Every structure is written in structure tokens, then in C-alpha cells.
Amino acid sequence: MTRGRALPPRVAPDAPAVATARQSVVDWFDGRGWAPFAFQTDTWDAYLDGRSGLVNVPTGAGKTWAAWGGPLIELLAEHAVTPEPSSRRARRVDGLRVLYLSPLRAVARDIELALRAPLDALAPDIRVEGRTGDTASSLRARQRRVLPPVLVTTPESLSLLLSYDDAPARFAGLRAVIVDEWHELMGSKRGIQVELALARLRRFAPDVRTWALSATIANLDVAAKAAVGVDATPTLVQADIDRPVEIDVLLPHDVGAFPWAGHLGIEMLDPVVEWLDPDVSTLVFTNARSQAEQWAQAIVQARPSWASRVALHHGSLERADREVVEAGLKSGELTIVVCTSSLDLGVDFGPVDRVMQIGSPRGVARLLQRAGRSGHRPGATSRITCVPTHGVELLEIAAIREAVERGDIEGRLELAHPLDVLTQHLVTCALGGGFTPDGLLDEVRTAWAYRNLTASDFSWALELVTEGGKTLRAYDEYRKVEPVDGRFVVPREPVARLHRMNIGTIISDPSVTIAFRGGRSLGTVEERFVARMKPGDRFVFAGRVLELVRFSGVRAVVKAAKGRSNHVPRWGGGRLPISDPVSRALRRYVAEARVGAATGPEREAVQPLLDVQLAMSDLPDRDELLVETTETRDGWHLFVFPFEGWLVHEGLAALIALRASRVAPSTFTMSSNDYGFELVAADPYPFADVVNHALFTTDDLDADIAEAVHVAELQRRQFRVVSRVAMLVPQNRPGKQKGMKYLQTSSDLLFDVFKDYDPDNLLLAQAEREVYEQHFERDRLAAALERIADHEIRFVTTERPSPLAFPLVIERVRARVSSETLAQRLARLRGV
DNA sequence: GACCTGCTGCGGGATG
Numbered sequence: 001m002t003r004g005r006a007l008p009p010r011v012a013p014d015a016p017a018v019a020t021a022r023q024s025v026v027d028w029f030d031g032r033g034w035a036p037f038a039f040q041t042d043t044w045d046a047y048l049d050g051r052s053g054l055v056n057v058p059t060g061a062g063k064t065w066a067a068w069g070g071p072l073i074e075l076l077a078e079h080a081v082t083p084e085p086s087s088r089r090a091r092r093v094d095g096l097r098v099l100y101l102s103p104l105r106a107v108a109r110d111i112e113l114a115l116r117a118p119l120d121a122l123a124p125d126i127r128v129e130g131r132t133g134d135t136a137s138s139l140r141a142r143q144r145r146v147l148p149p150v151l152v153t154t155p156e157s158l159s160l161l162l163s164y165d166d167a168p169a170r171f172a173g174l175r176a177v178i179v180d181e182w183h184e185l186m187g188s189k190r191g192i193q194v195e196l197a198l199a200r201l202r203r204f205a206p207d208v209r210t211w212a213l214s215a216t217i218a219n220l221d222v223a224a225k226a227a228v229g230v231d232a233t234p235t236l237v238q239a240d241i242d243r244p245v246e247i248d249v250l251l252p253h254d255v256g257a258f259p260w261a262g263h264l265g266i267e268m269l270d271p272v273v274e275w276l277d278p279d280v281s282t283l284v285f286t287n288a289r290s291q292a293e294q295w296a297q298a299i300v301q302a303r304p305s306w307a308s309r310v311a312l313h314h315g316s317l318e319r320a321d322r323e324v325v326e327a328g329l330k331s332g333e334l335t336i337v338v339c340t341s342s343l344d345l346g347v348d349f350g351p352v353d354r355v356m357q358i359g360s361p362r363g364v365a366r367l368l369q370r371a372g373r374s375g376h377r378p379g380a381t382s383r384i385t386c387v388p389t390h391g392v393e394l395l396e397i398a399a400i401r402e403a404v405e406r407g408d409i410e411g412r413l414e415l416a417h418p419l420d421v422l423t424q425h426l427v428t429c430a431l432g433g434g435f436t437p438d439g440l441l442d443e444v445r446t447a448w449a450y451r452n453l454t455a456s457d458f459s460w461a462l463e464l465v466t467e468g469g470k471t472l473r474a475y476d477e478y479r480k481v482e483p484v485d486g487r488f489v490v491p492r493e494p495v496a497r498l499h500r501m502n503i504g505t506i507i508s509d510p511s512v513t514i515a516f517r518g519g520r521s522l523g524t525v526e527e528r529f530v531a532r533m534k535p536g537d538r539f540v541f542a543g544r545v546l547e548l549v550r551f552s553g554v555r556a557v558v559k560a561a562k563g564r565s566n567h568v569p570r571w572g573g574g575r576l577p578i579s580d581p582v583s584r585a586l587r588r589y590v591a592e593a594r595v596g597a598a599t600g601p602e603r604e605a606v607q608p609l610l611d612v613q614l615a616m617s618d619l620p621d622r623d624e625l626l627v628e629t630t631e632t633r634d635g636w637h638l639f640v641f642p643f644e645g646w647l648v649h650e651g652l653a654a655l656i657a658l659r660a661s662r663v664a665p666s667t668f669t670m671s672s673n674d675y676g677f678e679l680v681a682a683d684p685y686p687f688a689d690v691v692n693h694a695l696f697t698t699d700d701l702d703a704d705i706a707e708a709v710h711v712a713e714l715q716r717r718q719f720r721v722v723s724r725v726a727m728l729v730p731q732n733r734p735g736k737q738k739g740m741k742y743l744q745t746s747s748d749l750l751f752d753v754f755k756d757y758d759p760d761n762l763l764l765a766q767a768e769r770e771v772y773e774q775h776f777e778r779d780r781l782a783a784a785l786e787r788i789a790d791h792e793i794r795f796v797t798t799e800r801p802s803p804l805a806f807p808l809v810i811e812r813v814r815a816r817v818s819s820e821t822l823a824q825r826l827a828r829l830r831g832v
Numbered sequence: 833g834a835c836c837t838g839c840t841g842c843g844g845g846a847t848g
Contacts (some may be wrong), residue, residue, distance in 0.1 A: 103840095103841065103842090104840095104841070104842095132843090133843050133844090134843095137846090140845085141845085154843090155842080157843080184840090184841090190841075192840080257833085259833095260833075261834070262834090262836080263836095263838075264835095264836090288838045289838085291837070315839070315840060320835095340840080341839045342839095342840065343838050345840085345841090390834095449835085496844095497845075499844095501843070501845095505841095505842085506840090506841055506843080508841090508842090570838075574838075574840085575838040576838085576839075598834095607834055611841080612833080633847050639842085726836090731843090732843075732844085734844080734845095784842045786834095801834095809834090810836075813835095813836080
């Protein structure tokens with residue numbers, strides 16, 4: 001439902017100046033081999049028509065230039081191609097016209113540099129500048145006074161700009177906003193913050209047009225609406241560009257000896273180093289930072305002569321060192337870079353020749369993103385070689401390829417009006433010129449995520465930042481915003497400063513810096529990793545073997561050590577479950593393997609393992625749920641295999657355990673992975689009598705989950721995020737070291753206060769909602785239960801854990817015991 | 833027969 005008016009075109013597309021400008025732009029791009037693509041012209045026309053929208057382009061197809069065409073034409077038409085002959089001054093553009101948002105500041109820098117070339121050639125008077133957190137302070141000071149005609153920046157820096165009191169005037173002349181990598185931003189609180197900022201910009205500059213650039217996702221229509229807001233009807237431009245993807249798999253030499261479980265995949269070292277070529281630039285993606293460290297080390301140990309050509313890149317390495325690696329890749333000095341998602345997005349190192357993925361990419365979009373790093377230009381074929389780390393992953397990779405071929409790609413989750421982001425935004429707006437409540441509520445509701453925001457929720461958030469809400473009114477620091485002559489503003493400078501220091505929605509835990517004695521920093525690790533070590537202990541980090549010299553709490557001093565070490569830091573981080581499209585394809589492939597209908601190298605390779613599974617147990621047909629029971633010295637086991645991803649399985653395991661114990665009381669321990677989950681009872685348990693469809697009902701789902709899982713504890717943890725985004729607990733304070741203890745106790749304290757004295761606090765409710773949505777993937781869990789309701793339960797009793805069940809046993813045992821005893825436990829298990 | 837995990841991203845302003 002839109003309630004907009006048609007925006008009048010600011011530049012008539014058929015005007016002579018526009019035609020001339022268009023020709024100049026086309027000529028310039030043609031001269032550099034950037035022939036205008038069909039979709040560019042569509043976008044340019046839509047832009048010049050005054051419309052907003054979204055351009056859907058495969059990764060690496062030149063979408064940046066596609067989006068710049070329209071604004072360039074307009075800038076040229078107005079200010080360069082037809083200058084006032086009498087006065088050079090008339091050609092100068094004063095104030096901001098075009099804003100480009102990139103989620104990565106490194107990319108923002110690259111775009112800024114790249115855009116200077118056409119502007120210098122076509123309209124030297126039009127300045128382009130970047131602005132991010134590391135922009136030189138002299139330039140930032142100048143930008144405080146006047147913004148350049150073209151500004152390239154990050155979402156957080158835009159919010160900062162909106163927090164200055166002259167924001168309305170500074171953005172009044174804005175004509176275009178381009179939002180890059182919109183598929184990455186939307187569905188996260190960063191994206192929501194962008195939506196709020198765009199709503200504000202549209203208020204300051206009513207004719208501004210927004211063009212979002214997105215890779216393919218399932219819900220592009222929603223992405224487009226979120227980008228343009230509710231007052232406009234988005235134009236969706238589909239790039240007419242073919243970007244074929246080829247997915248190879250590196251098979252193990254001896255398929256029979258391939259492990260049933262595991263993630264590291266180091267058994268594949270030989271085939272991998274045989275496949276790698278030190279003269280061919282290659283990105284080797286892994287799923288975890290510790291895995292990247294181990295693979296980089298293993299590759300160099302296997303091929304010492306490659307040492308100078310192999311490098312490591314992940315998010316815990318010192319930023320400067322990462323930039324050196326990116327530069328080395330660009331110059332060709334480095335050819336093999338082992339990395340994590342840190343190189344997923346467009347750091348401009350130029351195209352690499354090959355991409356390898358160790359372990360399942362778990363999702364279609366992620367595979368396409370990484371494959372897109374190769375042959376990074378329009379029309380080229382992307383190639384990716386997947387390396388499975390255990391048997392079933394062979395099937396998973398084949399399933400992902402099938403999902404790619406069918407175009408079955410993931411959507412992005414929509415977040416419904418998160419009040420922590422809104423709370424932060426209210427203070428930003430109060431700083432940036434102030435607001436009236438009614439006016440701001442109307443404005444906020446034009447943001448897609450807040451279109452259904454109730455007046456009472458808005459008032460609640462407003463009361464929180466003005467009065468500290470119900471419970472915090474006694475404390476001055478929560479009374480940030482005050483009405484002055486009818487406008488809500490921030491009168492106190494210290495409040496303003498603290499707010500600006502904390503703008504943004506990215507929450508990260510403090511960590512320990514690893515540095516040489518001379519002071520050079522190598523990156524960061526988690527505190528608990530260093531805390532367990534004593535001086536003299538060795539470990540591998542940043543691709544080197546290091547020895548701990550001393551540890552002071554926030555800083556660990558190290559020196560280079562000789563020899564080897566197997567001690568590698570682990571970092572906490574998200575672990576992605578296999579996505580919905582992958583689940584669907586995987587279930588189909590499992591069913592086909594059951595009747596031996598598998599074709600293709602991977603599926604043939606994994607068939608021996610599945611034959612063992614068939615011999616020991618069974619495989620589920622498409623309308624079946626496989627359930628196994630067995631008995632070991634550990635106890636009485638139940639294994640269930642819905643193939644829905646580990647998050648859903650965690651919720652399901654707790655749910656089924658609760659419901660089973662209502663039928664026949666017992667205590668269970670649980671484990672889960674992407675394929676299924678396990679319940680174990682220490683005493684004999686009648687699983688065969690208890691497990692039936694009644695356990696899988698969606699009736700009372702939320703209530704049962706709340707009872708089965710300690711939701712309050714998860715909610716408390718989630719509230720740490722919510723309270724920091726809402727800036728009830730600022731991460732940074734002037735002159736103060738941010739400490740984990742401080743952040744956690746402050747947040748926990750607030751949580752307890754709210755629970756006791758303000759149980760209806762909306763931020764508490766939001767933390768709870770986020771637990772259900774994100775921790776349990778509630779909607780997917782419910783859908784899984786509905787699917788299972790129609791399925792037949794295929795119940796099998798096995799003598800020992802089957803190939804599908806065994807990894808769940810490992811998972812559970814690993815969580816409880818040290819590594820020495822794990823080996824013993826597994827040996828014992830083998831003997832059963 | 834089988835094995836030991838878990839991503840990324842941003843960010844003040846004045847002063848010396």
C-alpha cells in the first residue's frame with residue numbers, strides 16, 4: 001500500500017543537456033571497456049524519470065558502475081556539460097547531491113577512488129570524497145562545515161552525519177542515494193538503521209531517489225520495498241547478465257576411508273595441495289578462523305617452497321596485515337590466500353582465478369557469493385571447487401549444486417520494528433536538529449520495517465530516552481532527550497558525545513590483543529584462550545608459531561618460536577545451519593540414495609557410506625522421518641533425522657525430550673547437528689512406545705519450548721545485545737577502557753531490574769522475540785513440525801550407532817569430556 | 833569403519 005505522490009522528474013530525460021551528458025558518460029565507459037549493459041540504460045532511464053528502486057545483479061557483474069550512470073548523467077547535465085558561459089562559478093556544485101553507502105569502509109575507499117576517474121575526466125569541478133571512521137580528521141572537520149557533491153560512506157557514518165544539528169540543511173539538496181550490497185544489510189539491524197536514515201533523508205530532501213544494489217535473494221520484492229520506503233513504488237531492474245557458475249568437488253583419494261564426521265577436512269590435504277598451483281591466484285575459503293589457521297599452516301608444511309606465496313586472512317588478524325595480504329593478492333605477489341568470510345565481499349583486489357571452499361558452504365547464496373570472487377567481471381563464468389570434510393557433505397554439496405541449478409535461493413529474514421534501533425535513532429534525531437513526536441512518528445512509519453509501528457510503542461521508546469522509562473527515571477544518564485520549545489533535543493554535550501561514540505548496531509566482545517615485545521600487534525584472540533596458557537607455551541596464530549611471554553589481561557606479549565605447534569586459538573562466532581533450500585535438496589537426495597538412484601560423481605562417491613547406513617539402519621523416503629534407537633554403555637539412545645539444520649534440531653531435541661518425559665518420565669542428554677538430533681537416557685527407556693506423531697505436534701509450541709529450554713537465560717544473553725544497541729549500556733566511554741565484565745554486569749543488572757519492576761518493558765519482550773526468531777528459527781521449526789505431521793515415522797532399532805548417528809554421539813561426548821577421555825570413550829564405544 | 837569447531841561488519845572530537 002503506497003500513499004505517495006508521483007515524484008516529478010528533476011531532469012527531463014529528453015532535454016538536450018541530458019542527451020549530451022548521457023553520450024559523454026556512454027563514451028567514457030565505452031572507452032574503458034565498460035560497455036553499457038542493457039540494465040544500465042534501464043536503471044539510468046528509471047533514475048532520470050525520478051523513480052527509486054532496486055537493481056538485481058549477480059555478484060561481480062559491474063553493478064557499481066551500472067548504478068552510477070544515472071547520477072553521473074544528472075550531475076553532468078546540470079553542472080558541466082552546459083556551463084553558464086558567463087560565469088565559471090555557476091559550474092560549482094555546492095552541497096551534497098549524491099550519497100553512496102557501502103557496508104565496508106574499504107570498499108567505500110575503493111569506490112571513491114574509482115569514481116574520481118570519470119568525474120575528473122567529465123566534470124573536474126565535481127568533488128567526490130569518502131567519509132568513514134578512519135578519514136583524516138582535517139577532512140572530517142571540513143566535512144563538518146560542508147559536504148562534497150558526491151559522498152561515499154558507511155551506514156554508521158551516515159547516522160553520525162544525521163546527528164549534527166545542521167543535518168536538515170546539509171542534506172536538503174540531496175538528489176540520489178545508492179545503497180550497495182543491500183542484500184547483506186537488509187534483515188540485520190544495520191539494514192534497519194539504514195532504513196531509518198533513508199526515511200530521514202527523504203524528509204530533508206523530498207525528491208531524493210534511492211537505488212539499492214542487490215545480489216539475487218528469494219524475497220527481492222521485499223528488499224526493494226525496504227530500500228525505497230512505503231511512500232514510493234519501487235522499480236525492480238533485472239540485470240540481463242548471464243553469470244554461469246560451475247561447481248566442482250574434489251574427491252578424496254580413498255572414498256572408503258573418508259570420515260563419517262568432522263569438520264576440519266585435513267585428510268584432504270594431499271588432494272588439495274595437488275590441486276593448488278602457486279602460479280594461479282586462488283582464494284581458499286574455510287568456515288572458521290581456526291580452520292583457516294590450520295589449513296594455512298598445513299599447506300605451507302606440505303609445500304615449504306610455497307611459503308612466500310601463501311597467506312592467511314580472517315577477521316581477528318590485525319587490519320593493517322590484512323590490507324597487506326589484499327595488496328599482495330592484487331599485485332600477484334601472493335597467490336594462495338586461505339580466508340574466512342572476511343573476503344566474501346568486494347575488497348577490490350581484482351579477480352582471482354580460482355576459488356576453493358573447504359567444508360560445506362551451507363547455503364546457496366553463500367556459495368554463489370564465494371564463487372563470484374572468481375572471474376569477477378560481466379559475462380565470465382564463476383568457478384568454485386568444494387572440498388568435503390566428511391561423507392555426508394559430499395551429498396550436501398551435490399544438493400547445493402542442484403539448488404543453484406533450480407534457482408532455489410535463500411531469502412533474507414525481515415526484522416519487525418526493533419525498538420532498540422529505534423531508541424538509538426530517536427537520540428540521533430534529537431541531536432540532528434530535533435523533532436516533534438508526531439512528525440517523527442509519521443516519518444519513522446515510512447520506513448518499511450516500522451510501517452506497522454504503533455503509537456504506543458513509539459511513545460514508549462520516546463519515554464525511555466526522555467525519562468528513562470518506568471524504572472530508570474532516577475538516573476540522570478538515561479534522560480538524554482528533552483523538549484525545548486516543543487522540539488525534542490539533546491541539551492547536554494556529554495550526552496551527545498557519548499551517543500556519537502556509540503552509534504551503530506554492531507556488537508562485539510572485547511578481546512585480548514596479541515603483540516610482539518616491540519609493540520607490533522598481530523590481532524586478537526578470546527580471553528579464555530590466553531587465560532589457560534602460561535608463559536613459554538606455544539601456539540599458532542596469524543600463520544606463525546608464537547610463544548607467550550606474558551599476559552596482562554587485555555594484552556598478551558609474544559615472541560616468535562621455532563618448531564611446530566598444534567595449539568590453535570578458537571573464536572566464538574556464528575555457526576550457520578544448512579539453509580532451507582539446502583535442506584530440501586538434501587532430503588530429496590537422501591531419498592534417492594535409498595533406492596540407488598544417485599547419479600553424479602559426489603553421490604556415487606558417498607554411496608558406499610550410505611550403503612553402510614542402509615545395511616545398519618535405513619534411509620528415509622521423501623515422505624518419511626527416520627528415527628533410530630540403539631543401546632550402548634552410554635545409555636538408551638534416540639536419533640531423529642529431519643535434515644533441517646542444527647538450530648532447528650536444538651529446539652526440536654529439547655521439545656521432544658520434554659514431551660517424551662511427560663509420557664514416560666526420564667532425564668535426557670541431547671546433541672544435534674545439521675542432519676538430526678540425539679536424546680540419551682541413562683536408564684532403559686521405551687522410545688519405541690513413546691515416539692509417535694503426538695510428540696511432533698505444533699500445539700502449544702511456544703509454551704513447550706519455553707518450558708523445555710531455559711529461555712530466560714537465553715533472553716538475558718540476547719538482552720546484552722539489545723541493551724547495547726539501545727545504548728542503555730554504552731560500549732565505549734571517553735577515556736575508559738571497555739571491559740567485558742562492566743558491559744555484562746551492567747546489562748545483567750538492568751535485565752534483573754526490568755524483570756522485577758518493569759516486566760512489560762518492551763526491550764525485554766524484544767530480546768525474547770529475538771531468541772525465538774534467531775536462536776530457534778521458530779518459523780522454520782514450526783514448518784518442520786508441520787511437514788513431519790504428514791510423514792510416516794520409519795522406526796529402526798540398530799545394534800550400534802549408524803553412520804548418520806555416530807557424529808551425534810561424537811558431538812555430545814565432545815561437549816562433556818576432555819580430549820584424552822574422548823579417545824577412550826570412543827574406543828569403548830567401538831567395542832560395544 | 834568412525835574423532836576433537838564454529839563468520840563478518842562500524843564507530844567522537846578537540847588538542848598537542
